[in-house]
Amino acid sequence: MTSASTTTVTAICWSCRQPVSSEHFCAACGKIQPISGDTDYFAFFGLPQKLAIDPADLEKRFHALSWKLHPDNFVRASEAERELSLERSSQLNDAYRTLLDPTARVEYLLAREGMRREGQQKQQAPPELLEEVFELNESLDELRMARAAGGDPEERARLSKTLAAAARKFQDSLAGVDAELKKLFIAWDAAIDAGADADSRRALMERMNAALNRRSYIRNLVDGVHKELTENC
Amino acid sequence: MGKTVGIDLGTTYSLIAYQDPATGRPKCVEGPYGTPLCPSIVSVDPDGAILVGEPARRRLLTQSSRTIYSVKRLMGRGIADVQDELKLFPFELAPESANVLRVRLGDRVFTPPEISAFILRELRQWAEQFFGDSVDRAVITVPAYFNDAQRQATKDAGRLAGLEVLRLVNEPTAAALAYGLHEKRSGKVAVYDLGGGTFDISILKLVSTGEGDIYQVLSTNGDTHLGGDDLDNLLLALAREEIARDHNVNLDAHPEAVQELRKSLIRAKHDLSSEDRAAVIFDLPGGKGSWVREFARAEFESWIAPIVERTIGPVKMALADAKLAPSEIDEVVLVGGSTRVPLVRRRVKEFFGRRPHIELNPDEVVALGAAVQADILESGVRDMLLLDVTPLSLGIETMGGVVAKIIPRNSTIPASAQEMFTTGVENQTGIDIHVLQGERELAADCRSLARFTLRVPPGPAGLARIEVKFLIDASGILQVAAKDLRAGTQQSIEVQPSYGLGDAEIEHMLEESIEHAEQDFTERQLIESRIEAEITLSATQKSLARDQAGELAAEERRAIDDAVAALREAMAGRDYKLIRTRLETLNAATERLAELQMNRALSVALEGKRLGQV
Numbered sequence: 097m098t099s100a101s102t103t104t105v106t107a108i109c110w111s112c113r114q115p116v117s118s119e120h121f122c123a124a125c126g127k128i129q130p131i132s133g134d135t136d137y138f139a140f141f142g143l144p145q146k147l148a149i150d151p152a153d154l155e156k157r158f159h160a161l162s163w164k165l166h167p168d169n170f171v172r173a174s175e176a177e178r179e180l181s182l183e184r185s186s187q188l189n190d191a192y193r194t195l196l197d198p199t200a201r202v203e204y205l206l207a208r209e210g211m212r213r214e215g216q217q218k219q220q221a222p223p224e225l226l227e228e229v230f231e232l233n234e235s236l237d238e239l240r241m242a243r244a245a246g247g248d249p250e251e252r253a254r255l256s257k258t259l260a261a262a263a264r265k266f267q268d269s270l271a272g273v274d275a276e277l278k279k280l281f282i283a284w285d286a287a288i289d290a291g292a293d294a295d296s297r298r299a300l301m302e303r304m305n306a307a308l309n310r311r312s313y314i315r316n317l318v319d320g321v322h323k324e325l326t327e328n329c
Numbered sequence: 330m331g332k333t334v335g336i337d338l339g340t341t342y343s344l345i346a347y348q349d350p351a352t353g354r355p356k357c358v359e360g361p362y363g364t365p366l367c368p369s370i371v372s373v374d375p376d377g378a379i380l381v382g383e384p385a386r387r388r389l390l391t392q393s394s395r396t397i398y399s400v401k402r403l404m405g406r407g408i409a410d411v412q413d414e415l416k417l418f419p420f421e422l423a424p425e426s427a428n429v430l431r432v433r434l435g436d437r438v439f440t441p442p443e444i445s446a447f448i449l450r451e452l453r454q455w456a457e458q459f460f461g462d463s464v465d466r467a468v469i470t471v472p473a474y475f476n477d478a479q480r481q482a483t484k485d486a487g488r489l490a491g492l493e494v495l496r497l498v499n500e501p502t503a504a505a506l507a508y509g510l511h512e513k514r515s516g517k518v519a520v521y522d523l524g525g526g527t528f529d530i531s532i533l534k535l536v537s538t539g540e541g542d543i544y545q546v547l548s549t550n551g552d553t554h555l556g557g558d559d560l561d562n563l564l565l566a567l568a569r570e571e572i573a574r575d576h577n578v579n580l581d582a583h584p585e586a587v588q589e590l591r592k593s594l595i596r597a598k599h600d601l602s603s604e605d606r607a608a609v610i611f612d613l614p615g616g617k618g619s620w621v622r623e624f625a626r627a628e629f630e631s632w633i634a635p636i637v638e639r640t641i642g643p644v645k646m647a648l649a650d651a652k653l654a655p656s657e658i659d660e661v662v663l664v665g666g667s668t669r670v671p672l673v674r675r676r677v678k679e680f681f682g683r684r685p686h687i688e689l690n691p692d693e694v695v696a697l698g699a700a701v702q703a704d705i706l707e708s709g710v711r712d713m714l715l716l717d718v719t720p721l722s723l724g725i726e727t728m729g730g731v732v733a734k735i736i737p738r739n740s741t742i743p744a745s746a747q748e749m750f751t752t753g754v755e756n757q758t759g760i761d762i763h764v765l766q767g768e769r770e771l772a773a774d775c776r777s778l779a780r781f782t783l784r785v786p787p788g789p790a791g792l793a794r795i796e797v798k799f800l801i802d803a804s805g806i807l808q809v810a811a812k813d814l815r816a817g818t819q820q821s822i823e824v825q826p827s828y829g830l831g832d833a834e835i836e837h838m839l840e841e842s843i844e845h846a847e848q849d850f851t852e853r854q855l856i857e858s859r860i861e862a863e864i865t866l867s868a869t870q871k872s873l874a875r876d877q878a879g880e881l882a883a884e885e886r887r888a889i890d891d892a893v894a895a896l897r898e899a900m901a902g903r904d905y906k907l908i909r910t911r912l913e914t915l916n917a918a919t920e921r922l923a924e925l926q927m928n929r930a931l932s933v934a935l936e937g938k939r940l941g942q943v
Binding site for chain 2: 166171
């Protein structure tokens with residue numbers, strides 16, 4: 097396990113009044129501990145705040161913690177411990193769900209660092225895609241109109257085909273954004289390892305934020321087309 | 330402290346099982362009828378006695394307005410949800426069915442959880458009789474695709490039956506647990522569960538770890554209104570149509586005859602699982618002769634194919650959510666009585682490209698899995714861990730009636746989400762929250778779970794900061810807690826469920842149920858077994874008086890007479906088990922006689938047809 101815990105909180109165990117240094121249980125009496133206001137999903141798994149995560153390793157950690165934290169373990173425990181188990185195991189599952197998905201993972205990191213800004217960029221087409229977006233919206237309108245007018249099936253089939261082809265193009269740009277994010281992940285992890293200063297970390301986060309906004313824009317576009325196509329069927 | 334059990338509260342049958350300490354394996358408890366299957370049927374006698382299971386099933390044919398089956402279809406549902414149900418099932422709703430349905434049975438009115446509680450109490454008695462000890466805690470199974478209201482209703486039923494419900498476990502997951510115990514497996518497993526009224530598909534990943542085996546559900550999907558009932562209703566509609574056409578008889582005014590017909594059709598459906606042809610002979614009401622119909626399996630399959638096909642959509646969605654192709658599934662497990670239908674087996678095999686597992690009895694496997702989980706929770710000895718998911722996304726209503734998803738479907742449970750709320754106008758004193766479950770974008774298309782109001786101290790708009798925590802527990806049931814971050818105080822919230830019983834109402838029902846003290850179990854069984862014997866004896870006398878009785882061989886006739894005498898002797902005594910054993914002997918002895926009559930009726934019917942065609 098990598099040396100991790102940025103959040104080694106020095107709290108007092110609710111049960112034995114000893115200082116608690118580990119993440120989930122009191123080292124002295126073994127009792128499950130309440131969640132502090134500011135638990136970090138990475139630290140929850142004993143991981144540093146790095147973005148390249150091996151899913152197999154994460155799953156192993158998830159399963160190991162599930163054995164310890166799951167409410168099954170606390171059926172016969174006190175009411176208070178049952179509550180704590182419910183709280184902790186739900187957070188475990190929330191953390192796993194978030195970190196397993198690369199997009200949710202980076203969104204979480206940025207939100208935590210106060211760097212996730214969707215702002216107006218979410219509504220705006222990325223400049224390099226402006227022309228394609230314009231064409232796509234035109235085809236979408238045509239299809240909607242054709243459907244509203246009851247349009248002949250052949251014409252609608254042709255429009256559907258054009259639209260599907262356009263959607264595939266955007267699917268490719270989505271893959272492009274994901275590749276870019278992956279590179280940023282590596283750069284981020286290197287910066288963390290090198291102990292980079294706040295400014296260079298901030299710069300990386302700005303770039304990740306921009307990539308995320310582009311991603312969510314294209315994602316919405318592709319989803320919209322798919323919805324339209326299924327309705328047209 | 331009493332025993333802990335696992336219960337499968339099914340649409341058609343319910344079962345109770347326990348972990349047998351002698352073998353370390355789960356086992357179903359057999360009831361007074363020598364089978365672990367308790368028909369999920371409840372009947373209220375005119376004197377107020379509640380009958381459950383086999384005796385209630387008989388009442389379906391004689392007192393159908395006092396008897397209810399498939400009540401699971403009504404659990405946790407509102408009046409608007411059940412309109413389709415009301416067309417197909419003889420449920421009679423009382424007028425005061427607003428946010429909890431109320432079913433009329435004779436002169437009494439019950440909610441679906443109360444009716445389910447009668448079934449649970451009956452099973453509990455079976456187990457207590459078997460153990461000679463009290464049973465007070467249980468794991469109860471629910472369809473994986475049950476929503477929060479349906480789960481809460483099931484939990485309420487447990488409480489009303491005097492059981493502490495340790496956990497609700499999803500039926501397909503319970504089945505996987507029973508299978509895993511049966512044969513150690515690892516890899517990706519699809520559990521296809523087509524029961525009496527519900528369909529579930531769950532995709533699981535089985536992983537062996539140092540601590541033991543983990544059963545992690547990756548995704549689940551389903552339809553809480555798709556099952557064997559639908560096949561029965563289809564056959565019933567076809568039969569009624571033919572009867573109206575060929576005999577000019579409308580069965581609308583004969584609810585008991587409809588139940589008799591339904592029973593015969595279900596028997597034919599069962600026969601078609603192993604035979605190529607099955608026949609139904611149904612005596613028309615008012616002595617207007619009989620309707621005789623032979624079904625070919627191919628014909629039956631062409632009718633039910635669209636229903637079977639309805640299961641494939643959810644299967645595809647579950648696979649898509651688990652990000653798996655059908656070929657990546659290592660094992661397919663079939664659960665639920667309806668998976669005995671050959672067409673269902675063929676379709677599943679074709680879809681996954683592999684032969685599904687049917688080693689365990691599909692009726693019992695869910696109850697067995699529930700017993701395994703009950704034992705894990707009870708003993709604290711754990712070599713396996715279930716990680717289940719919530720089947721539906723949880724959301725809250727936002728501006729314009731749009732739903733904001735806060736916990737996505739297929740999240741491992743327990744799962745939680747925190748949301749911050751504030752005021753929009755000055756001196757606003759409350760914020761209304763509407764919680765929903767479902768995948769659609771608009772609140773109107775999702776399932777309303779609850780509404781509540783957050784109280785805020787008066788002040789400028791946007792100043793209040795109320796943090797609300799939504800938590801789905803390990804049974805898939807929602808809990809809500811709110812915290813005023815500015816004041817630092819926990820706020821207790823009265824969550825008004827959209828469909829369901831309030832706490833006070835349950836307390837009241839519990840008190841009432843204690844007042845209606847139960848009849849002694851043995852006494853009840855004795856009365857029931859004598860009635861059953863009387864019915865069979867009178868049917869046998871009638872058959873023996875018919876012409877075909879003359880075709881019996883001398884020893885066949887003697888066997889019947891002996892069985893009749895033995896049964897009469899047992900009926901004079903007080904041993905209900907002996908009465909039932911001898912009743913079975915009589916039934917076996919009269920099998921050949923029944924066959925002769927069936928053949929006779931069939932040949933008459935076929936001749937009639939031929940004559941008509943000439």
